[in-house]
Amino acid sequence: MQSSNEENISSSEDSKSDFETLEEFIGFKGKALKDLDAAKSELEKRAAQIQELATKTSEQFGGAIKINSDLKGKITFLQDLISSLSRKNEELEQANKELQKQKEENVKLTKDLRNNLEKVVLKEKEIELQRDYLSRQVDEKSSELMKSEKLAIIGELASRMAHDLRNPLSTIKNTIELMESKPKLKIEEKLQYYGKLRRAMNRMSHQVDDVLDFVRTSELKLQPYSVLDIINIVKDSITIPNDVTVKIEQENVRINCDYRKIEAVFTNLLLNAIQAVETKGEVHIRIIDNANDVLIAFEDSGNGIEPQNLSKIFDPLFTTKQLGTGLGLSICKSIVEQHGGNITVKNNPTTFLVRLPKNL
Numbered sequence: 001m002q003s004s005n006e007e008n009i010s011s012s013e014d015s016k017s018d019f020e021t022l023e024e025f026i027g028f029k030g031k032a033l034k035d036l037d038a039a040k041s042e043l044e045k046r047a048a049q050i051q052e053l054a055t056k057t058s059e060q061f062g063g064a065i066k067i068n069s070d071l072k073g074k075i076t077f078l079q080d081l082i083s084s085l086s087r088k089n090e091e092l093e094q095a096n097k098e099l100q101k102q103k104e105e106n107v108k109l110t111k112d113l114r115n116n117l118e119k120v121v122l123k124e125k126e127i128e129l130q131r132d133y134l135s136r137q138v139d140e141k142s143s144e145l146m147k148s149e150k151l152a153i154i155g156e157l158a159s160r161m162a163h164d165l166r167n168p169l170s171t172i173k174n175t176i177e178l179m180e181s182k183p184k185l186k187i188e189e190k191l192q193y194y195g196k197l198r199r200a201m202n203r204m205s206h207q208v209d210d211v212l213d214f215v216r217t218s219e220l221k222l223q224p225y226s227v228l229d230i231i232n233i234v235k236d237s238i239t240i241p242n243d244v245t246v247k248i249e250q251e252n253v254r255i256n257c258d259y260r261k262i263e264a265v266f267t268n269l270l271l272n273a274i275q276a277v278e279t280k281g282e283v284h285i286r287i288i289d290n291a292n293d294v295l296i297a298f299e300d301s302g303n304g305i306e307p308q309n310l311s312k313i314f315d316p317l318f319t320t321k322q323l324g325t326g327l328g329l330s331i332c333k334s335i336v337e338q339h340g341g342n343i344t345v346k347n348n349p350t351t352f353l354v355r356l357p358k359n360l
Helices: 002-181 187-215 227-237 259-276 307-312 328-338
Strands: 222-226 244-248 254-258 281-290 293-300 342-346 350-357
Touching: 002 187, 222 227, 222 259, 227 244, 227 259, 227 281, 227 293, 244 259, 254 259, 254 350, 259 281, 259 293, 259 328, 259 350, 328 342, 328 350
Parallel strands: 244 281
Antiparallel strands: 222 254, 281 293, 293 350, 342 350
16 A cells, blocks of 8 residues: 555656656747747847848949959050050160261361351351451452543533533623723613623523532531421522422421522522423422431422433433533432432423431
């Protein structure tokens, strides 16, 4: 009985132990399931993170591939650039060698040129000395030639003057003889004879003055004068026919000149212009301010100068007038050139143009 109770007690204890074990198992199972759920959630979370990381990694890897491709292209470009620069450097080195060679040649050429230049300078000095000597020789010969020409002209002029003066001297001689043959002359007759004598003497005086002006050369006495004032004085000092009009443009320009000589030039040109229009016409005098020069034009409405005479109009002794000496325009040309200017003539209409520097 006791054994049966012990067995029952033992069986009851075993049943209790199995129950406790079952409860423990159930508790462990529940905990395991919770742990599994937590692990599953953690795994899912980790999987999402890994998926996100994989996506980002894939994107970064794609970017890295693109960057790598760009870098590869740039490396290729740099390699090509380096290769090109290397070729250029070789070309520059070659060019530098050629330049160095050229520099050496230039140094040698410069040295040769310097030597040649010294020779040229010496030759130029020698030529300059020869030129100066020849210039002096030419000036001396020209002076001698001018003197010879002037002497020849004076000789011809003396011959012409002897002929020209014979006529007024004959007039004077005949007039005096007539006056002596008539002791009792009327006033009218005396005035008539005196007029003949005066005209003959004026003609002789004019011819002598022309010759003296042509032969003698005096230094210029320069002073500032108004061209317009000189022309107006000349106009007022000569007799102008009633049917001849003289117009003067009122342009006031001052120049340095020898008043007496320039007045003689303007007087000669104005008288020639008045004589060219004969009994009726117009003389127009223009004064033109031309920077450093002044131009004075004497224009007349006459018949003009014969074309074949234009080139000879300023030659000494050339004249188309019966009573002229042929020295008037030649003297004008000489005076104007002495002032550093020039004088020209043209037809249609006949115009004598005088150019004079303002500040001689």
